[in-house]
């Protein structure tokens with residue numbers, strides 16, 4: 285996830301810009317840059333790699349100025365490279381901009397600006413912003429920014445400055461955080477609190493739609509052209525708490541970030557009311573897809589569970605056989621695949637050794653490889669023929685949460701894309717699913733808003749047991765697999781997931797003494813069967829915790845405890861049903877006093893076979 289720092293005041297800007305960026309390093313990045321205004325000119329320095337490399341590249345140079353902006357970039361549009369790094373400038377180099385987020389209509393804007401003679405030097409969406417501001421600039425930077433802002437679609441936190449209207453920094457925000465810090469010697473922008481610690485004692489979080497004009501004397505915030513009173517908070521957090529966004533653990537922060545991560549994953553790829561999925565320039569085109577007669581999905585751990593969702597939905601959507609494989613088994617089985625097989629590898633880190641080895645084996649056999657990963661230019665991204673990035677942002681907790689939901693979302697997008705290529709679904713059906721995908725981030729947020737207490741109470745009960753069982757049917761079963769993994773890896777409760785119908789073939793013998801049976805029950809056509817399975821467990825003294833869609837009276841009449849989720853299309857249920865399961869694992873782990881973010885014996889990225 286990108287980071288922003290900005291300063292205008294009495295002191296030299298460079299030391300804060302570098303230190304501010306360093307405090308944002310925990311967010312993850314692949315390049316960094318600064319822009320500083322001095323005596324009528326903006327100097328820009330950009331460098332791929334760590335901030336230390338940027339420092340090395342400017343060592344010995346005099347970069348003076350008391351007004352500047354800086355950025356750490358986590359690539360989304362365009363590979364990590366010096367020319368794609370921020371700050372970006374307009375064609376004449378008079379306006380500099382740093383930006384977090386995704387400008388969805390950047391191709392349209394870029395085309396328009398190119399027609400007017402503006403030139404672009406990067407592959408980024410960001411570069412349209414300085415050029416658009418330049419196009420609107422008639423001597424007043426604020427007026428130009430407001431005019432340009434009205435043309436931007438997507439998410440942004442951006443700060444800009446102009447050598448033709450110096451003495452102020454202007455910040456805008458829509459769906460990406462931007463914070464204003466008030467210091468004794470000047471004022472500050474940052475995308476997150478850690479950058480401001482030690483520099484300011486109070487701050488304001490800019491709200492969506494607001495524009496902040498910052499000078500060395502003060503800050504004015506505008507909404508629709510009128511100045512508004514800012515809400516100023518005292519800065520009391522220490523660095524550790526600030527990096528966790530005020531949450532006790534990274535895992536909780538990452539769970540709560542999911543609406544934003546899902547929006548980023550969708551951004552620019554679908555449009556409400558349209559049937560088209562834009563996944564960039566995939567080599568997997570209609571001609572290639574025509575020949576595909578089997579899909580193999582390969583991954584480890586949580587990513588393997590995301591593949592399982594893929595299997596169920598691709599078989600429904602595409603009517604192509606799908607195999608799901610554990611990467612560490614796959615390569616030694618001499619798997620049967622050829623150029624007619626599409627191999628989809630899924631990996632958050634893009635560095636998992638087992639998955640990488642499986643990829644190599646599939647590639648050797650002539651299969652087309654499509655990777656779904658969170659990390660730009662990771663080994664898996666580099667080795668694959670095609671890549672879809674999940675855009676979850678850096679995930680620090682060992683237990684994967686936002687990486688899973690964005691993997692599943694990317695799997696849906698790919699499914700719709702392939703269905704369109706193969707003509708397997710009618711456009712109206714695709715459009716209905718796209719419209720519902722659009723609503724999913726808000727529905728995830730609604731779970732946090734309405735169900736947190738219920739989920740916490742469930743987790744506290746489950747935490748008192750040493751065993752737990754997760755059951756479900758169809759897409760509810762594949763989410764049960766992920767729920768069980770989450771619970772065991774961070775709370776150390778022994779947890780198993782079963783297809784609900786399988787319980788009676790052996791495992792029912794273990795359902796005694798109020799053992800928790802967490803039952804995922806959203807698939808309408810299987811509801812009656814699911815109720816029978818719940819009854820089987822309850823009769824043996826199992827304690828039933830159900831996850832169901834709101835307005836389902838049948839479940840509440842049989843389960844002991846119910847968490848209700850906003851209704852969605854049954855096909856898309858996994859993105860919602862997994863949320864309470866992640867939270868149950870989290871709160872159970874907290875109650876048992878386990879190390880939530882760094883569970884024993886586990887590593888975030890497993891680079892050995």
Ligand code: M6R
Nearest residue numbers: 585586587631632633636683684
């Ligand atoms: O980086 P990857 O997605 O390839 O990692 C795969 C697994 O190691 C990972 O999902 C692991 O299972 C998580 N700790 C689960 O929360």
